[in-house]
Amino acid sequence: xxxxxxxxxxxxxxxxxxxxxxxxxxxxxxxxxxxxxxxxxxxxxxxxxxxxxxxxxxxxxxxxxxxxxxxxxxxxxxxxxxxxxxxxxxxxxxxxxxxxxxxxxxxxxxxxxxxx
Amino acid sequence: xxxxxxxxxxxxxxxxxxxxxxxxxxxxxxxxxxxxxxxxxxxxxxxxxxxxxxxxxxxxxxxxxxxxxxxxxxxxxxxxxxxxxxxxxxxxxxxxxxxxxxxxxxxxxxxxx
Numbered sequence: 001x002x003x004x005x006x007x008x009x010x011x012x013x014x015x016x017x018x019x020x021x022x023x024x025x026x027x028x029x030x031x032x033x034x035x036x037x038x039x040x041x042x043x044x045x046x047x048x049x050x051x052x053x054x055x056x057x058x059x060x061x062x063x064x065x066x067x068x069x070x071x072x073x074x075x076x077x078x079x080x081x082x083x084x085x086x087x088x089x090x091x092x093x094x095x096x097x098x099x100x101x102x103x104x105x106x107x108x109x110x111x112x113x114x115x116x
Numbered sequence: 117x118x119x120x121x122x123x124x125x126x127x128x129x130x131x132x133x134x135x136x137x138x139x140x141x142x143x144x145x146x147x148x149x150x151x152x153x154x155x156x157x158x159x160x161x162x163x164x165x166x167x168x169x170x171x172x173x174x175x176x177x178x179x180x181x182x183x184x185x186x187x188x189x190x191x192x193x194x195x196x197x198x199x200x201x202x203x204x205x206x207x208x209x210x211x212x213x214x215x216x217x218x219x220x221x222x223x224x225x226x227x228x229x
Contacts, residue, residue, distance in 0.1 A: 049217050101147060102214020103161060
C-alpha cells in the first residue's frame with residue numbers, strides 16, 4: 001500500500017529564515033500529491049498540489065514544493081517564513097491499489113514553529 | 117461560503133453513550149470521508165462514501181457506523197463510545213476524480229470519559 005513519510009515531526013525556525021519540510025512517498029509510479037496546512041484548532045486547508053507537468057509547484061502563502069520521481073520525494077519549501085506560518089503541515093498521496101476512490105493517505109505531520 | 121460543515125464542534129461523552137456526528141457539504145461532491153486525527157499519527161480514514169446510499173470501510177472502522185442517505189450529508193455514529201475514541205474527527209469531500217484535493221470541515225473534538 002502507498003505510504004507517506006514525513007521525515008521531521010517538528011521543525012523550529014526563526015522568522016525570515018528559509019524552511020524545508022520533507023516528505024517521501026512509497027510508490028515510484030506517477031501519482032498526484034498534496035500538502036495541507038492546519039492552523040491551531042482549525043481544519044486542514046489545501047496548500048498546494050502536484051498533478052502532472054512541471055515538477056515545481058507553487059501554492060498559497062509563498063510555499064512551493066518540488067516533485068522528484070526518482071527520489072520519491074515531495075518536499076515543501078518557503079524562502080522566508082513568518083510567524084503566521086506556525087502550523088502543522090501534512091503531506092498526502094492517494095491510496096494505492098485498485099480504484100482509490102479519492103482516498104488519501106496522510107503523513108504523520110510536521111509541526112513548524114516560527115520564532116521571532 | 118461554500119464548504120463542509122461539521123456539527124457539533126465539541127462533545128464530551130461518557131463511556132457507553134452513543135452519538136452522531138453530522139457532516140454537510142454544499143459543493144455537490146460525490147465522495148465524502150470521515151477521518152480521525154490523533155497526535156503523531158496523522159489522519160486515519162474511518163469510513164468513506166462514493167455516492168448517495170453507499171458507504172465503505174476505511175483503515176480504522178471498528179466502533180463506528182456511517183450513513184449517507186442524502187448526497188450532501190454524511191453521518192458518523194458511535195454506538196457505544198470508548199475512551200480510545202477520544203480524538204478529533206474531520207469530514208472531507210471531493211469531486212469524483214479526487215485529484216484536486218479535499219475540502220475539510222473544521223472538525224469535532226470528542227472526549228470520552
